[in-house]
Amino acid sequence: MFDVIVTLINIVFTILILMVLAAVLVWAERRILGIWQDRLGPNRVGPGGILQAAADMIKIFFKEDWIPPFAEKFVFVFAPCVVVITMLGAFAIVPFSPGTGVVDLNVGVLFFLAMSALAGYSTILAGWSSNNKYALLGGMRSAAQMISYDVFMGLSLMGVVMLAGSFNLREIVESQSDMWNIFPQFIGFCIFMVAGVAESHRLPFDLPEAEHEIIAGFHTEYSGMKFGLFFVGEYLGVLLISALAVVLFLGGWMGPLLPPFIWFCLKTLVVVLFIILLRAAIPRPRFDQLMAFGWKICLPVALLNLVITGAVGLAIG
């Protein structure tokens, strides 16, 4: 009984922290982008504008909960929930420090892959149920992008799994006590980051919502809290990918002097900043170019990486 209560508290606490973090991340991104782009960004609400996130939340809660009459109602409402649920679910397996984390699954990596694949349904369903041509185009792009980039995201992680000999994220972190995985698995890291950015629809892989081409893509018809969920989902995605990159490649919580949890947060922050910087710097490829890049470059490289890792592993061990 006591275990259950502790776990529940743990879950609720994690979710709360994550939601707040996602909201703060929205503000942080706007502010940092602003500074990089020679402008101010939101700086009016609260010290340095940090309460902008709270103000936006309040606004979005009070907006009319609008469902277009031509939309497929149930799916339309359900779609934004999917992304948030799956993203939060995926966080369950993230080991923040030796002692914290919701659950310690033996198939952690697989669970993460499953959840991120499920999240893809959110955009597809939203695009389909909106009954809007721009949304449909966004949904189509999203479907194609998800399917292809899921494939080599999985493949890019297998090298890490081979090195650690486990799917368990804690064991993967511990296996990096001598050397971070980013060194032997640098190619795997690169492909994981590419696929991860693609999974969270961030520039340069934001084709499902490319505003210059298809207005807002799959969420064209969304407003109010339902739009808010997509938004939070995207930022949870950024956090998740960053956290996973830290766990799998950057030695997780490990580091000298500072407490493990702080190390974990610092490393995650660096990866998050990198993803934001990508958005400030790079233009968007065309749809077919994105596909070609995935299947013709990422996939062969990921496979090659796998073969070499396996061969080296066999030779040594």
Added chain:
Amino acid sequence: MGPNTKMDQIVADQGIEAELLNRFGSSCLQSQRTADEITTFWIDRTRLLQVLRYLKLEIEGPFLCLYDLTAIDERVRAHREGQPNADYTVVYHLISYDRNDDLRLKVPLRKDDLDLSSITSLWPAANWYECEVWDMFGINFHGHPRLRRILTPPTWEGHPLCKDHPARATEMEPFTLPDEKQQKEQEALKFNPEYWGMKRHAEDSDFMFLNLGPNHPSVHGVFRIVLQLDGEEIIDAVPEIGYHHRAAEKMGERQSWHSYIPYTDRIDYLGGVMNNLPYVLAVEKLAGIRVPDRVKTIRVMMAEFFRIASHLVFYGTFAQDVGQLSPVFYMFIDREKLFGIIEAFTGARMHPSWFRIGGVAHDLPQGWDTMVRDFIDYLPARLDEYEKMVMENSLLKRRTVGVGDYTSAEAVEWGVTGPGLRATGLEWDWRKHRPYSGYENFDFEIPTGNRGDCYDRCRVRVEEMRQSLRIIRQCLDNMPEGDYKADHPLTTPPPKHRTMKDIETLIDHFLGVSWGPVIPPGEASIGVEATKGNNSYYLVSDGSTMSYRTRIRTPSFPHLQMIPLISRGLMVADLIAIIASIDFVMADVDR
């Protein structure tokens, strides 16, 4: 291509006027003298196609570019000495780049028989122009593939540029919207693919029709493109314009010559005083005003400033439309600095309306040279930075190289001017080949591309900014002393220093500021190398305080007409890159 010596010889030998008279005889062609000295012939509508075919296909040094096609309602015009009887006149303006020469053909029409043959079989680019003439004057072009309202809504009644059409709301009944009218208007908005010349199904697929615009983040204003899509591939694209139409040409017939200047600013609203330039040049040509060198140089400097301002906006939005979010902010900061200078000189930022008939509004302020020097020393380093950020970015290159390309021949055929023409490798710049306002005294180069694709169109504009800086530096170093206004009775507002001393100039001054100047009767058309291509004003004066007809030929109008040709078979994302690379504003298209 480009003007060659052989052609120069032919032109020197004969000239187009003699050639045409030799070929068709003076019974067919009646010549007219105009203030701009462009060869002008009146021709009967039955012979029109024959003569045009000769000019385009048979003559040596052909007139390949249909530069403009418009009409004049002549019914209340008083001064038509030596011109054939006509209620309406249709005007064809052709350009030969080989000869570096212009030709104007005029066709007289009677009001009970407003019909002539379409020239779309000769020039596909005539399509939109003929639609516009039909829309504005009610002149029918038989043989036109789809003659329709192009600037006004499909339910519009009357033809706005006719002299009997009201020019203001106060001349009409108060507006009402009864149910049946609303019904009719809404009915007219319904989308019907067949109307746009599109099929709904292919053998094995149904097409999707996507209504891109008039409100869309990347169409740069209110521009609509109806897309026929197979997946994301564009089968056909039909551009639809007119959402930004505000009858700028009709306003020209209501405003005094002087008070129309601010309206010109708003034609290409990124071009500022660049728009004033062709207008005041045309008026000065009609009035016979010669402006002092200082005025010319100030005008050149300001025009080049606005070329840079406009190109900076283009550069940033171009990068943004292919998904690069940051450059536009940096470029707007540069533009802001530039506007600081413009504001110090003129008192306004985007729309200074600062050129005047016979001069400019004020002299340059004290310390202007320091401001200009600071800016032209500052910008090159920024341009170098953008070069690395945008032009050398491999993703941007992948998105734009080879996308939306056309050849020089196609560009000339479709009336493309400006950077879009030079991107194909044709080295043609009005500032060099038809120097106006003293451009012949400046040392600069004409940047060209060679592929004519989106990337080259951007490349050319980037280089043009550097050339503009060069021109501005020369203005700075060689600014002539003298007046900022011509000493001429029609200069508006007139020079004042003698006004209080003698009655003649006092009267000029009084008339100039109360009625506005009375410009002598005549016709003149002057084109300049504006920010987006060739912008010209074709003015007809009937000896009054207002223009009788103001025709504004804008570069963006033909550029947009070309979109279907270069976007078929590409993806939606490519279309966005093409739109961005054309660099248009809808105010410039719809007027």
